[in-house]
Amino acid sequence: MNADLVVAAARLWLGTPYRHQAATLGAGCDCLGLLRGVWRTLYGDEPMVVPPYRADIRDPAHAGALRAEAERFLVPVSGELAVGQVLLFRLNGMAEAKHCGILVGSDRFIHAQERLGVVEASLTEAWARRVSGRFGFPAAR
Template structure:
């Protein structure tokens, strides 16, 4: 596994236990799924490549476009869904026909770290339920 992948997995695991807070990205204090990815990015590279706009919980449905995947594509490296590796960012859609709006970081072939509304950041199994909802996979760039 490459050094950036090892670092991404380690960084994601440091967020475990951080409470869920919409739009936040402060380790140990609060984050949402995007805040988790933003925090890992900051640990890997320093400052974030762009400022995330304010967003409501229904932002993806309201916009009706793949805004999260578009933003990821500006800064991360697209990968095939069936080629996800530890350290990759996974983006899920809750239901067919809706834009993808949940992100996680793969830590092992069948485990991921994510922030979910109503729970603290946790490392969980990448079950068949999650795999059916996987819409995009991105790698952190090697720098």
């Protein structure tokens, strides 16, 4: 998928409030909701109905689910970081990815964060250490 299209779609969401399990532009979303909304902009509809999930990142019932679905619907990438990639992050020393965002510059990414909503942030060394997977949006669906 064209990186400029991915970045433009992600930037539409800036300022959207944080809402767990939501994916509504301007009204609310969480990190997965941001990806779902960008997907809809790029392809027209979502590839699946997302089952309910808990906000607690320590929820063992969904360990590995974010990576599994990324592997199912997105394209794994290797090599250098590239604009337009979906980044999966481990949080709080957890083994499994529980957060995601979209790289929009060489050191900038967009993600949905509690209390902040959808923001563009610096990919600091601390964030970069937490990256546990990188994916691209498919060329066509």
